[in-house]
Amino acid sequence: MTGPAITEAQVLDALRSVMDPDLHRDIVSLGFIRNMKIEGSVVAFDVNLTTPACPVKDRLRDQSRQAVLTNVPGATDVRVNMTAEVRRAQAPDTSALKTVRNIIAVGSGKGGVGKSTVAANIAASLASSGARVGLLDADIYGPSIPIMMQTGTPAEPLADNTIQPGIAHGVRLMSMGYLTPGDQPLIWRGPMAHKALQQCLLGVNWGELDYLVVDLPPGTGDVHLTLVQTVPVAGAVIVSTPQDVGLQIAMKTLRMLQQTKVPILGIVENMSYYLCPHCGERDELFGHGGAKAAAESMKIPFLGEIPLDIAIRRYSDRGTPVSIAEPESPSGLAFREITGKLAQQVSMRAFKNIALSIVEE
């Protein structure tokens, strides 16, 4: 085929019609297009998204391809390679954590609402999408991550007084539960919890991470304060059950985080309904939709609902989150959808926030 050669400018012009639905800007001005190669009628480039867990990845791929095929004369073969690079929310001022891009806190009002289950599944889903993920179990009262994410390699102390995180399902792990042997409880006053959390944040060789998910204890205590005072948290996820009493307490945790200016990334409703394993019927044991209504009235994203499903409990107890063990099951899909929405929220905020540091005048 002859005719004028295709230029990079032509391709970029064509791609300007493709909008990122969350950031409301076109993918060219967002700087997503990388590594463009043009050989004859073949055009190849990368679309570098803000998260590998992007829920609109396939749509953007198709739109980019179509835009070039339709608007660039002579282009007959368009090869779109989807890549991702997670942008940093705010530059953490703590040098030990400078390799961690986004810290996501998972909190709840009361205990027993499945906060750790949600944290483990979010972390595992993010990792399976290709992101570099760490999970810090900061629940001093009931550290359950060591059970839910059974480690391939356990965490271990190193000679220089730092800790090498364990690894399970592609997630780097550290738990306050590792700090005491076996079945011993942690009996700590506030200052001990404060020191321990700081060590878990700053004394662990997290390495390069796109997301560090922190599983908080229930409520609003020392650990929460230490976290929000030690590091800039990109945002928080609140887990609640649908019934009123759980929800009302969850709102207290939410307001505490708002008071310390931690952005609320969204609410997850857990134990939303019971899926009968025999007949598949849906039973709403704790009522339904409470968290969604609360999210709407507080203008906070509602990330999704998770069924009360025996498979979630079974896989948790065996050490593999359901989103990894059965990704296509109703519960696995629910967790993956929530993870996608969460990653979207983090990306939107990373573009909005600018790092704030004190400058000398």
Place this chain on the structure above:
Amino acid sequence: MAPLTPEQTTPVGLRKKGGERFTVAWADGHESVYGARYLRGRCPCAQCVSEMTGQRLVFEDHVNPDVAVAAARTVGQYALHFDWSDGHTTGIYSYDYLRRICPCDACMSALEGGPA
């Protein structure tokens, strides 16, 4: 006291001039310039404000006139922390609090005109 809007309590710029002056530029366009002694005399920590009664114990008049900011850092995303040249280091100044004590004439007269 009227609640502050998020724009009024979100900083967009933080500037320090040596140890003597600290400036916060806010998202609503306002700018607050604090002298070191003014800030030190309004420290919100439990040694300077009684934990039991909420009464202020250390006032600006009690503070050395030459007090300076020895170091300043951000606390998470909601506050500033200062090390003072007189050795005091326990105050955490939330952005809400800092906006409420803005020393500019407009903010001061609004404060005096309103309910105490």
